[in-house]
Amino acid sequence: MTRPVLALAVLLLAAPIALADIAIPPPPPPPPPQEASNPASALAALAIVVGVILAGMWMSRRPRNSLEPQG
Amino acid sequence: MRAATPRIPGLAFAAGFVGIAILAAVMSGMLPIQFAIATVFLFAGPHNWLEARYALGRIPARAGKLRGFFLVSLTGILGLASSYAALPWLTRDYTAPSAVGTVYAVWNTVFVFWIATLIWMRSRTNPRFDGGWVWPAAFLLCAGVWINPIALNFALVYLHPTMALWLLDRELTRSRPAWRRTYRCVVGCIPLLLGVLWWQLHDAPELPGTDQLTGINTVEIIRHSAAGFLQGISSHFLVAAHTFLEMVHYGVWVLLIPLIGMRARPWELHTIPAARRGPTWHRGVSAFLLFGLGVVLVLWVCFGLDYEMTRRVYFSFAMLHVLAEVPFLLRMV
Numbered sequence: 343m344t345r346p347v348l349a350l351a352v353l354l355l356a357a358p359i360a361l362a363d364i365a366i367p368p369p370p371p372p373p374p375p376q377e378a379s380n381p382a383s384a385l386a387a388l389a390i391v392v393g394v395i396l397a398g399m400w401m402s403r404r405p406r407n408s409l410e411p412q413g
Numbered sequence: 414m415r416a417a418t419p420r421i422p423g424l425a426f427a428a429g430f431v432g433i434a435i436l437a438a439v440m441s442g443m444l445p446i447q448f449a450i451a452t453v454f455l456f457a458g459p460h461n462w463l464e465a466r467y468a469l470g471r472i473p474a475r476a477g478k479l480r481g482f483f484l485v486s487l488t489g490i491l492g493l494a495s496s497y498a499a500l501p502w503l504t505r506d507y508t509a510p511s512a513v514g515t516v517y518a519v520w521n522t523v524f525v526f527w528i529a530t531l532i533w534m535r536s537r538t539n540p541r542f543d544g545g546w547v548w549p550a551a552f553l554l555c556a557g558v559w560i561n562p563i564a565l566n567f568a569l570v571y572l573h574p575t576m577a578l579w580l581l582d583r584e585l586t587r588s589r590p591a592w593r594r595t596y597r598c599v600v601g602c603i604p605l606l607l608g609v610l611w612w613q614l615h616d617a618p619e620l621p622g623t624d625q626l627t628g629i630n631t632v633e634i635i636r637h638s639a640a641g642f643l644q645g646i647s648s649h650f651l652v653a654a655h656t657f658l659e660m661v662h663y664g665v666w667v668l669l670i671p672l673i674g675m676r677a678r679p680w681e682l683h684t685i686p687a688a689r690r691g692p693t694w695h696r697g698v699s700a701f702l703l704f705g706l707g708v709v710l711v712l713w714v715c716f717g718l719d720y721e722m723t724r725r726v727y728f729s730f731a732m733l734h735v736l737a738e739v740p741f742l743l744r745m746v
Contacts, residue, residue: 382515382518382559383559383560385518385559386557386559386560387556389552389553389555389556389559390552390556392552393548393549393550393551393552393553393555393556394549394553396548396549396552397546397549397553400545400546400548400549403545404543404545
């Protein structure tokens with residue numbers, strides 16, 4: 343039990359020192375830079391086409407409820 | 414004399430949930446910046462620790478047939494979180510907005526397809542479901558990412574707190590199924606309270622760049638809530654809405670899930686499957702949880718010493734727990 347408490351105490355005491363050594367980081371990802379603009383509309387169009395084709399394939403493979411009379 | 418049986422199961426729990434939500438809405442609306450500072454200071458560390466403790470109690474001791482799922486999960490969590498934290502450094506020297514946008518779009522594309530892969534893998538294990546919709550959805554979302562590379566990142570800022578509500582629902586299904594119906598009735602108070610915040614604050618004046626009380630620079634807090642990205646919307650409302658959702662999410666992780674979901678006290682390791690594998694694993698789990706407690710304490714000390722910088726560092730690495738919730742939630746579906 344002593345060792346973990348000791349380790350914790352060292353960690354706590356080290357915090358201000360560690361803090362002093364950390365170079366101030368640039369702004370974190372949230373929020374990303376708002377000036378980031380649309381980089382590739384062709385890629386977006388391609389993704390839409392692939393997405394629509396895959397959606398069609400998935401819909402056509404799905405089992406449907408038959409309206410035909412049974413028996 | 415027999416104690417009266419409550420007519421509505423989980424009524425006290427539901428009242429607690431609504432109480433937390435109303436308190437969070439009132440405080441966020443009245444003191445958005447101060448409340449945002451206080452909640453992150455108090456709960457950022459503890460809620461991560463409790464989340465990790467809860468997850469440890471739910472993760473099986475051996476991966477077995479789920480080895481592939483866990484491997485993809487872990488690779489994605491570590492790879493995406495570390496690259497996300499590195500994005501600001503990577504884009505530091507870029508001057509063209511389209512170059513910055515491309516980097517974010519690439520990251521978001523990998524993120525989208527990582528989630529799609531996990532859903533697909535999950536759909537092929539019991540209880541199975543038709544996961545065929547995943548790939549078209551992923552491609553269409555990917556198109557959105559390349560049209561606007563940062564919209565998804567801001568969406569995540571608001572969506573992540575609501576994931577806790579979903580996890581709470583899954584936990585109730587598992588441990589208190591009778592309460593779930595009551596919970597689903599009262600969870601509607603969240604959009605209702607967001608509506609009230611909008612009604613009260615949609616035309617509120619912009620927030621100042623420095624908090625009068627603490628002297629803390631509030632620009633990052635305001636930008637974090639997507640003010641600037643969502644132009645024309647009051648920053649007061651955005652910060653209040655984000656702080657409100659964050660506080661509800663902290664309340665769920667710090668209070669509600671531990672109350673209903675934990676089978677033992679956090680330090681009782683016999684409920685953690687991995688800790689039961691053997692003495693080495695037991696020591697490893699103990700060391701991990703103790704290290705986590707140390708991080709919580711260090712975070713408090715650092716927040717006290719330099720709030721702005723600690724907040725920056727914290728949110729650079731907070732993506733780790735956002736990503737970790739995805740496979741965890743999928744296993745609970």
